[in-house]
Amino acid sequence: MSNLSVELEQAFQSAALRPTAQRYAVLEFLAGHPVHATAEEIFHAVNRSDPRASRATVYNNLRSLAKAGLVRELVSEGKAARFDANLHPHHHFLCENCGAVEDIPWFDLPSAVGRSALGERVVRRYEILFRGHCDRCRRPDGGPGLVKPDGNEGAVI
Amino acid sequence: MSNLSVELEQAFQSAALRPTAQRYAVLEFLAGHPVHATAEEIFHAVNRSDPRASRATVYNNLRSLAKAGLVRELVSEGKAARFDANLHPHHHFLCENCGAVEDIPWFDLPSAVGRSALGERVVRRYEILFRGHCDRCRRPDGGPGLVKPDGNEGAVI
DNA sequence: CGCTTAAGTTAGACACAGTCTATATTTAGA
DNA sequence: TCTAAATATAGACTGTGTCTAACTTAAGCG
Ligand SMILES: [Mn+2]
Ligand SMILES: [Mn+2]
Ligand SMILES: [Zn+2]
Ligand SMILES: [Zn+2]
Numbered sequence: 001m002s003n004l005s006v007e008l009e010q011a012f013q014s015a016a017l018r019p020t021a022q023r024y025a026v027l028e029f030l031a032g033h034p035v036h037a038t039a040e041e042i043f044h045a046v047n048r049s050d051p052r053a054s055r056a057t058v059y060n061n062l063r064s065l066a067k068a069g070l071v072r073e074l075v076s077e078g079k080a081a082r083f084d085a086n087l088h089p090h091h092h093f094l095c096e097n098c099g100a101v102e103d104i105p106w107f108d109l110p111s112a113v114g115r116s117a118l119g120e121r122v123v124r125r126y127e128i129l130f131r132g133h134c135d136r137c138r139r140p141d142g143g144p145g146l147v148k149p150d151g152n153e154g155a156v157i
Numbered sequence: 158m159s160n161l162s163v164e165l166e167q168a169f170q171s172a173a174l175r176p177t178a179q180r181y182a183v184l185e186f187l188a189g190h191p192v193h194a195t196a197e198e199i200f201h202a203v204n205r206s207d208p209r210a211s212r213a214t215v216y217n218n219l220r221s222l223a224k225a226g227l228v229r230e231l232v233s234e235g236k237a238a239r240f241d242a243n244l245h246p247h248h249h250f251l252c253e254n255c256g257a258v259e260d261i262p263w264f265d266l267p268s269a270v271g272r273s274a275l276g277e278r279v280v281r282r283y284e285i286l287f288r289g290h291c292d293r294c295r296r297p298d299g300g301p302g303l304v305k306p307d308g309n310e311g312a313v314i
Numbered sequence: 315c316g317c318t319t320a321a322g323t324t325a326g327a328c329a330c331a332g333t334c335t336a337t338a339t340t341t342a343g344a
Numbered sequence: 345t346c347t348a349a350a351t352a353t354a355g356a357c358t359g360t361g362t363c364t365a366a367c368t369t370a371a372g373c374g
Binding site: 073075076077091093095096102104105107109110113116117118119120121122123124125126127128129130131132133134135138 | 230232233234248250252253259261262264266267270273274275276277278279280281282283284285286287288289290291292295
């Protein structure tokens with residue numbers, strides 16, 4: 001019994017989810033491939049090896065795992081949802097060139113923000129999505145700096 | 158000629174987009190209803206009044222307006238995309254109870270973040286999505302505080 | 315003006331992501 | 345082993361968005 005399988009079994013146990021072969025395969029794939037895969041990618045991946053899982057089962061399990069807090073569903077660009085078994089708090093970076101979604105270490109926002117910008121709202125969580133070019137896609141001639149969402153450049157960071 | 162229509166015409170002019178009746182209706186609706194509507198909501202809204210626009214035209218215009226920088230497409234929760242004619246830099250808040258998407262005034266991240274967390278990436282823009290309960294949906298008995306994305310509570314802000 | 319042409323509009327077919335339903339199978343526990 | 349609840353499954357179905365091919369309009373030019 002490998003270290004990973006014990007961990008996954010325990011995760012199922014504490015989440016009161018039955019450790020079925022299909023559910024195990026979905027979570028194992030996500031844990032072993034931290035590339036923020038889509039449901040369709042996960043479906044094909046778990047069907048490349050045994051056991052097989054239907055499309056509905058992959059979706060069902062992604063939902064139950066997300067509800068149990070064992071995976072995160074990322075905000076994305078209108079298209080297919082992406083999933084993440086990395087439960088440590090972190091932000092994300094989307095490469096506009098190659099589409100890669102990378103982890104950015106967590107950092108807290110300045111405490112002044114909560115009081116000044118968020119008003120009377122109850123904020124339970126937040127996430128930051130950075131966009132730009134990843135290390136691999138970065139232009140060698142040095143592109144423009146960080147710009148605000150209005151498209152104008154500015155010394156934002 | 159109202160103030161708004163002049164503004165919109167000028168916006169089309171500077172973006173080299175023809176000011177068609179349908180395109181005008183789409184942008185006018187977004188400018189007058191800052192609730193971050195979906196394409197479907199915009200489609201129904203512009204067809205309640207004249208001029209009418211087909212579904213394809215609403216999608217075409219949202220795309221051309223976004224490409225011209227006259228509207229923003231928001232990151233969202235897998236489902237339908239939401240659009241925003243508010244071009245001023247700002248973040249967003251999603252109420253997990255009523256689904257409302259509200260504006261949060263812009264604020265920059267601490268400059269230390271860029272150097273420590275983002276590595277060699279070229280960040281062109283970023284946006285923060287807060288989640289929780291809006292002022293209207295806030296529990297009177299005081300709910301839990303802000304939690305990090307892992308689901309654990311913490312003094313994040 | 316009236317031409318010309320590129321840009322824009324349209325209905326409907328199509329594609330993709332995700333949900334639901336009805337039935338079969340599996341798991342956990344007594 | 346037996347039973348009930350959870351889970352798996354194929355395929356129908358829905359919502360969201362894209363594409364195509366024919367039609368219409370805006371803008372520039374003489
Ligand atoms: Mn991640
Ligand atoms: Mn907004
Ligand atoms: Zn890249
Ligand atoms: Zn609300």
